[in-house]
Amino acid sequence: MIQQSFIKELTGIVGRDNILSSRKDLLAYSYDSTSRQEMPEVIVFPRSTAEVSGVIKAAHRDKVPVIARGAGTNLSGGTIPDRGGIILELSRMNRILDIDTANHRAVVQPGVVNLDLQNALAPFGFVFPPDPASQEMSTLGGNVGENAGGPHCLKHGVTSKYVYGMEVVLSDGEVINVGGSVEDNPGYDLRGLLIGSEGTLGIATRLTLHIIPKPETSRTLLVIFETLENASQTVSDIIGAGIIPGAMELIDKTTCWAIEQGISAGYPTDAEAVLLIELEGLQDSLDRQVRDISEICQKNKVRELRIAKTSAEQAALWQGRRGAFGAIARICPQYIVMDGTVPRNKMVPTIHRVDEIAKKYHLTIALVAHAGDGNIHPLILFDTGNPEEIVSARKAGDEICELCSSMGGTITGEHGVGLEKLHAMFTQFSSADLSAMRRVKEVFDPEGILNPGKLLPPEEDESLHETKEVAG
Amino acid sequence: MTPAFSAEQSAFSQRLTEIVGSASVSTDERVTAEHTVDGLKPFVVVFASSAEQVSQVVKAGNQFEKTIVPWGSGSRQSVGPCLARADAVISLKPMNKIIELDVGNYTVQVEAGMVNRDLHRQLAEQGLFLPFDPFCTETSTIGGELATNVSGPSRAAYGTARDIVLGITAVSPTGDIIHTGGKTMKNVAGIDLGKLLIGSQGTLGIITDTVMRIFPQAEVNRSLLLAFPDAEDAFQVVSRLLASKLTPGSVELVDRLVGHHLEPAGGPPLEENGVLLMVSISGSREDAERHQKDISTLAEENKVDSTVILDGTEVNGIENAYHQAHQSLFTSPSVVQGKASVPLSKQGEMFRAIKKTGSKYGVPVGVTVHGYNGILYTRFDASVADPSGIINDLNGTAAGLDGFFMVEAAPLQFRKNGAVLPPRSDYKLMRLLKNSLDPRNILNPGKLVGGPG
Ligand SMILES: Cc1cc2nc3c(=O)[nH]c(=O)nc-3n(C[C@H](O)[C@H](O)[C@H](O)COP(=O)(O)OP(=O)(O)OC[C@H]3O[C@@H](n4cnc5c(N)ncnc54)[C@H](O)[C@@H]3O)c2cc1C
Numbered sequence: 001m002i003q004q005s006f007i008k009e010l011t012g013i014v015g016r017d018n019i020l021s022s023r024k025d026l027l028a029y030s031y032d033s034t035s036r037q038e039m040p041e042v043i044v045f046p047r048s049t050a051e052v053s054g055v056i057k058a059a060h061r062d063k064v065p066v067i068a069r070g071a072g073t074n075l076s077g078g079t080i081p082d083r084g085g086i087i088l089e090l091s092r093m094n095r096i097l098d099i100d101t102a103n104h105r106a107v108v109q110p111g112v113v114n115l116d117l118q119n120a121l122a123p124f125g126f127v128f129p130p131d132p133a134s135q136e137m138s139t140l141g142g143n144v145g146e147n148a149g150g151p152h153c154l155k156h157g158v159t160s161k162y163v164y165g166m167e168v169v170l171s172d173g174e175v176i177n178v179g180g181s182v183e184d185n186p187g188y189d190l191r192g193l194l195i196g197s198e199g200t201l202g203i204a205t206r207l208t209l210h211i212i213p214k215p216e217t218s219r220t221l222l223v224i225f226e227t228l229e230n231a232s233q234t235v236s237d238i239i240g241a242g243i244i245p246g247a248m249e250l251i252d253k254t255t256c257w258a259i260e261q262g263i264s265a266g267y268p269t270d271a272e273a274v275l276l277i278e279l280e281g282l283q284d285s286l287d288r289q290v291r292d293i294s295e296i297c298q299k300n301k302v303r304e305l306r307i308a309k310t311s312a313e314q315a316a317l318w319q320g321r322r323g324a325f326g327a328i329a330r331i332c333p334q335y336i337v338m339d340g341t342v343p344r345n346k347m348v349p350t351i352h353r354v355d356e357i358a359k360k361y362h363l364t365i366a367l368v369a370h371a372g373d374g375n376i377h378p379l380i381l382f383d384t385g386n387p388e389e390i391v392s393a394r395k396a397g398d399e400i401c402e403l404c405s406s407m408g409g410t411i412t413g414e415h416g417v418g419l420e421k422l423h424a425m426f427t428q429f430s431s432a433d434l435s436a437m438r439r440v441k442e443v444f445d446p447e448g449i450l451n452p453g454k455l456l457p458p459e460e461d462e463s464l465h466e467t468k469e470v471a472g
Numbered sequence: 473m474t475p476a477f478s479a480e481q482s483a484f485s486q487r488l489t490e491i492v493g494s495a496s497v498s499t500d501e502r503v504t505a506e507h508t509v510d511g512l513k514p515f516v517v518v519f520a521s522s523a524e525q526v527s528q529v530v531k532a533g534n535q536f537e538k539t540i541v542p543w544g545s546g547s548r549q550s551v552g553p554c555l556a557r558a559d560a561v562i563s564l565k566p567m568n569k570i571i572e573l574d575v576g577n578y579t580v581q582v583e584a585g586m587v588n589r590d591l592h593r594q595l596a597e598q599g600l601f602l603p604f605d606p607f608c609t610e611t612s613t614i615g616g617e618l619a620t621n622v623s624g625p626s627r628a629a630y631g632t633a634r635d636i637v638l639g640i641t642a643v644s645p646t647g648d649i650i651h652t653g654g655k656t657m658k659n660v661a662g663i664d665l666g667k668l669l670i671g672s673q674g675t676l677g678i679i680t681d682t683v684m685r686i687f688p689q690a691e692v693n694r695s696l697l698l699a700f701p702d703a704e705d706a707f708q709v710v711s712r713l714l715a716s717k718l719t720p721g722s723v724e725l726v727d728r729l730v731g732h733h734l735e736p737a738g739g740p741p742l743e744e745n746g747v748l749l750m751v752s753i754s755g756s757r758e759d760a761e762r763h764q765k766d767i768s769t770l771a772e773e774n775k776v777d778s779t780v781i782l783d784g785t786e787v788n789g790i791e792n793a794y795h796q797a798h799q800s801l802f803t804s805p806s807v808v809q810g811k812a813s814v815p816l817s818k819q820g821e822m823f824r825a826i827k828k829t830g831s832k833y834g835v836p837v838g839v840t841v842h843g844y845n846g847i848l849y850t851r852f853d854a855s856v857a858d859p860s861g862i863i864n865d866l867n868g869t870a871a872g873l874d875g876f877f878m879v880e881a882a883p884l885q886f887r888k889n890g891a892v893l894p895p896r897s898d899y900k901l902m903r904l905l906k907n908s909l910d911p912r913n914i915l916n917p918g919k920l921v922g923g924p925g
Binding site: 100101102103104105146147149153154157158160161170175176177178180181182183184185186187188189190191192193195196197200201213214215216236239240242281282284285287288289341342343344345346370373374375408409410411412413414415416417421425428429430432433434435436437439440441442443444455456 | 552574575576577578579621623631632634635644648649650651652654655656657658659660661662663664665667668670671672676687688711714715716717718719755756758759761762811813814815816817845846847874875876878893894896897898899901902904905908909920
């Protein structure tokens with residue numbers, strides 16, 4: 001339990017306007033984008049690295065948990081304060097410090113919202129390639145915390161490819177720099193280690209990001225199919241033909257319908273699945289890519305292939321895709337978002353099995369996928385008033401995790417482990433794998449104050465699970 | 473001749489024989505001498521053919537407190553800080569096979585001892601290509617290349633090993649087999665130990681296999697060779713390329729020292745202070761035409777002297793020549809090889825500063841540049857009067873440009889005496905990691921960790 005004197009000390013560090021501790025305020029930070037809820041003890045809004053360091057030093061001394069939080073849009077329970085403690089909310093460190101197009105570089109504070117950076121880059125004709133569908137809200141610090149992906153990561157790769165370096169506050173308050181403002185920094189890749197570590201190893205307080213020129217032109221295709229199978233086979237065939245579009249998203253009928261209930265984005269509501277494909281690059285080569293792709297679609301019994309004619313049409317389709325989770329939430333407030341990723345040629349059988357799991361538990365499972373990367377987001381819908389259904393939904397989620405592991409894939413491609421997938425970690429890793437990770441955690445955070453209990457499942461629980469057999 | 477061993481050494485060798493069989497353990501002078509690193513000759517060399525064997529060997533190292541040096545082909549052993557002790561060398565040479573080629577997923581899983589060139593050849597036969605082409609020897613292994621995080625021209629378009637590698641299996645310093653990542657394009661489960669292993673120079677684990685992304689060969693591969701009398705103009709072209717919508721496969725700049733070696737493969741002759749800009753284009757026909765047209769225009773606007781365009785097998789020819797030139801000029805044992813990394817817009821300035829420093833000390837310094845990454849490789853003969861003067865000057869220049877310079881490979885005395893790594897604020901944490909993961913300091917003690925605080 002945090003004492004009043006501790007809150008006073010924190011107030012001294014961040015100032016009275018940057019700390020909250022009333023019950024009403026604590027409630028507002030008790031959840032993220034999952035369905036769990038736990039109460040924090042205090043919320044602080046540091047505005048500088050020095051303030052972050054000051055807060056961490058106090059927490060380190062008193063062994064108080066510190067949970068870094070950007071916008072709280074993560075889908076894994078990563079910012080749930082299930083052990084109380086401090087929510088270190090970084091949204092007030094939201095300045096873009098430098099845009100340096102000549103060096104393909106931008107320097108930002110961690111609380112900058114992804115889309116705000118994109119908007120600031122647009123006049124220069126540059127982009128920051130990672131574009132999580134949550135980009136209107138999620139912060140770059142949070143993107144780094146989860147190693148976020150996004151539709152356009154198909155062509156360009158995920159967040160870790162676009163971070164040169166960062167300033168980090170360690171668990172004892174020391175400030176260091178990892179990586180750098182140039183490439184190939186000597187020594188271990190602590191930068192790579194920190195990216196995706198979900199706030200468990202250190203707090204990023206300044207990011208040096210790699211930005212690139214926006215592609216010359218892009219074309220958005222909406223491809224409509226009568227079966228999910230045909231749509232996912234098309235994805236495999238396009239990849240197999242060596243075409244790497246900018247993005248290739250799969251959206252099923254339930255989700256299309258939900259999207260169209262909210263806005264008119266242009267999706268059909270009577271087709272089993274659609275692909276939203278974005279081609280980008282030099283204008284010289286796009287016509288042929290469109291031809292090649294439509295041939296592949298024909299082979300897979302496509303119903304219709306539409307090419308967005310105006311940028312407004314293009315934008316509407318993307319707005320619909322980005323709003324997919326929200327749209328589902330309007331028809332069913334509670335659902336679990338899965339994030340398994342499988343080898344790209346295992347998409348068809350995996351989706352087939354997800355369907356069987358839905359039938360087995362009598363659940364509706366909607367589907368959205370960053371299909372080109374084999375990253376699927378089955379959305380398991382359930383009714384919170386129906387205790388049996390809650391149990392079924394959880395079980396179905398576990399089975400989907402196991403399914404993705406057994407297909408040679410992973411339980412999470414971009415959303416992170418957080419609290420939600422802690423136990424699924426045992427399906428993917430051996431106890432030797434996990435103990436190596438724990439050692440790294442202990443080096444960075446010997447007192448265990450940084451987002452404790454997230455990402456790595458407790459060692460004690462290992463005996464309850466069959467960990468993955470160690471291959472010879 | 474078999475040298476005399478202590479009882480402890482004999483017991484350790486005996487244990488190794490039990491693990492891999494006597495045919496795969498050698499204490500023969502000639503074999504151990506071939507596996508000398510930084511002047512340290514191991515007393516035993518063991519050849520492993522599976523991760524399980526590697527694991528057992530490392531466990532034995534811990535049990536007998538014998539240090540172990542992981543060995544691919546030995547081509548990059550003498551880089552970075554000096555090795556402190558070498559009891560045993562573990563060679564992964566027998567682990568040289570493709571484990572799985574998954575064309576539908578565009579991934580390949582290979583054993584760490586696989587020679588990169590062999591892998592490239594085998595993939596090419598199937599119309600596939602691996603965008604991982606570091607400046608290494610004909611015999612360099614994938615495992616060694618990952619451990620040293622080397623890279624080559626393709627990084628301009630595809631990134632480095634940290635972007636291409638999807639999964640790694642490794643044996644930890646205490647002998648556990650650990651898996652990280654897998655064969656999916658995206659994966660955020662757990663702490664990304666793979667990133668830590670890439671570039672750890674065998675100090676945190678022995679990589680035993682890896683899964684990497686591969687790609688279908690492009691429809692068209694071309695190489696534009698542009699000779700500029702003045703480096704300034706060549707760097708100007710690079711800046712304009714970087715600001716354009718073009719996406720070349722690689723963008724390399726070389727001075728006359730290297731450029732001269734490319735002439736037999738079709739490279740245009742260079743003037744005394746000339747620079748050769750080599751841009752590779754790979755993609756669809758339409759893409760290639762557009763790149764060729766725009767880049768030629770850019771070059772003409774910036775006083776290009778002569779332009780050569782290579783196609784098809786000629787492209788392989790020039791690429792091989794480039795690799796060989798790099799190899800022979802930069803990695804000979806009597807050369808000090810350094811690397812500068814600076815912001816993209818400062819590459820020209822760094823290039824000029826390197827040449828000027830060379831003149832100041834009366835030493836020709838050869839330079840090649842990854843023009844899309846701000847990386848400049850330098851080389852000069854170690855026999856010159858004052859290498860540390862040159863090194864200090866270049867350290868200062870690079871730091872002044874918001875980058876760094878470091879000595880990568882050099883004769884022993886320079887790596888022993890001089891600080892070969894630039895100062896950083898995260899070395900302490902690196903040392904703590906090493907101590908925690910390798911409590912008995914078994915794997916490559918002394919390497920890498922321990923730069924100036
Ligand atoms: C509608 C919707 C769509 C989404 N689409 C995508 C998508 O396409 N791709 C994708 O990858 N994700 C997606 N997400 C998930 C989520 O938006 C991402 O994980 C995002 O990166 C989280 O950012 P945030 O600012 O909300 O971080 P938070 O949720 O606040 O935090 C995420 C994690 O990062 C840590 N963290 C936050 N800031 C820092 C810091 N400065 N230093 C260290 N650790 C820190 C936190 O402790 C936590 O573990 C989506 C979510 C929603 C709600």
